[in-house]
Amino acid sequence: MSITSAAGTGWLDPSLSAIMSERRQLINLAYRLLGSLADAEDVVQETYTRWYAMSRQQQEAIESPGAWLTRVASRICLDQLDSARVRRERYVGEWLPEPLPDHREWTSGGVPADPADRVTLDESVSIAFLVVLDSMTPAERVAFVLHDVFRYPFAEVAEIVGRTPVACRQLASSARRRIDASRAPAAPASQQAGIVRDFKQAWEAKDINALIGLLDPDATGIADVGGLVSALLHPIEGSEQIARYFLDIAVRASGMTMTERMVNGQPGLVLQLGEATTAVLGFDIAGDRIKRIWAVRNPDKLRPWTAG
Template identity: 45%
Template structure:
């Protein structure tokens, strides 16, 4: 097996860890830790493992389960709003992953959307692990039970409870063409400062959340409502322009979907992910924390 960084198996393991932790940095550390454990096995021990990738997935699941409790405590003391770390391009796994059957199960792309990763912060560590491993990766509940220390039936209940919690959240638009049109309209309105056009593409109860990590001048509470959000976003852009900065917008794949990257004087200053439902923006994730933008430089 090839678990080297950049390999197909490595990317799949990273996809598992990132969906559980919402942090690319922590996901990388988790996979590296799992690789060290694999390498520490003797040749005879490795020979007894019939499915190395499945074995590594279980190891990654256990490490993530251990981390989720402490991660929640860190995020509760975070300066302002905590949002997942946006990842450029497509977040694994490889096409060999086996998604689950239930109609309300979380889909592969949906499971890595910024909106759902944020919503999953309300789940318990066991619920999150069971939901991701079963609904997204098709792992049997018996194997999940070995990870979380529960019976298969208890794990089935964990996943079911997690789905019920997430049903109240808007499910993002899966129609790529529809989403592209909305993102383009949003970007054009922001770039031209057209308040009316921007308000029109936002849902009446749209919520904008900004993660500055205490390092950037953005709202530390969610901004709600189409008019308020539109004025807030255009105000941020105007402040930059008034300061003499050259602001550029470009489209990019953010967590498997079209999003926006904003640069000021050639430096990446923000990444924007939009949750699109029924042709309108329902949630905006604005990440300006420099610590979460290193991969976009």
């Protein structure tokens, strides 16, 4: 993104570097709030548009431009979260957040190479975490992310959300309870990677017994297709049903390749047919069993995984 002067004035902005240095923070915030990199980029673009729509005098009167940008971006996200619930009612099948590769794997054809557009990958962007965030009310989500993830004081959160600091504290507390209730004892990263590798090998070998053995008996499989590709529109429940479904894919998808990749900071799999990425799989692993598999197949959400 390149902006060298305030809109309609022609004067060079001496604080441009300081203003634009906030971009990565805003991208990180908006992605966690919306679960979509494309939407996050739109929010940041709109935030800067509003900044440069102000006069020079108006900008200079703002004591902390970074705080102003955060407030505006957060409010735009809050509005989008309110309208997203209406859009989700029209969404075909299950909705999952847009998966992100490790920043070292982002490609020129997908996510821009500018480091300011990269999302910092930690627990707060894992698929499991974002799925729980999506179950919250917009106010809960914004209050929790701003306070617990980005460490904004409740007085500032209250100004953004339009509630009292006490109410925002309660919103964040409610959200925190949801997060804690969803957490299973996390397996070490190396163990998670090993289980994903075993799943990949069992899938490639079409070994249904090995697949079942890697899945928790009450495991759930969820696919996000958005009505753009064929797949089951409802979750699959149970280890045997999931194993049979994946085995059927292996039989039908001749030429499919699977690659172990990091998905939102966690070990996952990327499926390709030729040069096209057809699915990104995220895993929720507790102990030595897979509890959940999230398969994003909506091509609109696979942009960061598209080569070239």
